[in-house]
């Protein structure tokens with residue numbers, strides 16, 4: 323991964339894609355216009371760009387920033403603190419919510435194993451968690467915080483790209499093996515799992531596939547970065563009942579909303595479209611006809627009720 327670019331709670335230069343009215347911004351972030359106005363009055367953020375005629379406009383970086391504020395709120399942080407936070411602090415707020423769930427023995431042994439390239443130690447530890455905490459507990463209380471912390475450690479320079487790639491590969495290895503160990507009902511309903519074009523984060527769909535299989539559904543995983551038409555064709559060919567899309571913090575935003583809306587339009591109306599992942603978080607009002615799953619527990623509920 324490369325270093326982060328600057329995100330914006332402040333106004334961007336007027337010539338930079340300043341295309342959102344406050345209503346558009348509210349719609350894109352799932353935060354009401356009234357709330358946005360209160361925040362701006364109290365803290366000066368989001369600071370709009372002023373057009374020559376005096377109109378206030380917002381940019382896609384405002385959208386991205388506000389969605390992360392919404393994520394921090396969803397994790398239980400106060401609005402005043404989240405809105406005033408620097409980008410780094412906001413990341414920490416989001417990450418600390420997951421870290422609070424970490425089991426007593428902590429995550430350090432994973433990082434020791436990563437830095438010494440001991441894949442078997444990582445896998446043994448994950449299988450041990452699978453047995454002790456159960457699949458749902460392992461996914462939620464170990465893997466989720468582990469990956470959040472890995473992202474944090476990378477951003478802080480405590481984990482190098484090679485180590486982070488090594489960890490991702492070991493986790494993927496584990497998730498595939500774990501899914502193979504779950505008995506899949508032959509008559510279960512079918513869900514196609516993939517990511518949008520441009521999205522390379524694929525561990526979310528591997529996790530969602532385990533949850534689906536354990537809920538009695540048959541998962542079909544297409545991997546990452548799938549063109550919309552290919553996803554639509556796969557859904558038709560498998561006669562899928564649902565399509566699940568994972569959206570990372572990196573790609574979540576207006577463009578992924580646009581792609582999701584396009585996918586919704588092209589899928590047969592009876593096929594459910596479910597979006598999950600931290601990039602889909604905080605969106606309370608995304609494009610129509612899409613169920614947003616903030617957590618794997620949400621996915622379980624949606625699949626059981628479907």
Ligand code: B12
Pocket residue numbers: 323324325326413461462466469470471472473474477487490491494520521522523524525526527529530566567568569570571572573596597598599600601615616617618620621
């Ligand atoms: C591993 C990783 C990678 C790996 C992915 C490998 C792989 N096989 O997937 C690689 C190296 C490819 C990668 C690349 C990049 N990454 Co990266 N990556 C991560 C890391 C550490 C983990 C991602 C992950 O798998 N998380 C676990 C997922 C599953 O968690 P989740 O999204 O919260 O989802 C949960 C639920 O919502 C649910 N869920 C997930 N999916 C779904 C789907 C459905 C249908 C449902 C119902 C539920 C559901 O399950 C999860 C568990 O509860 C994160 C750190 C983090 N905080 O996530 C950074 C992170 C996402 N990456 C980041 C960045 C910047 C990048 C790059 C831009 C770096 C670069 N310049 O190359 C690229 C972008 C690639 C791209 N175009 O997508 C940033 C994004 C920051 C931001 N806010 O924009 C993060 C947050 C790291 C950080 N702290 O800065 N990355």
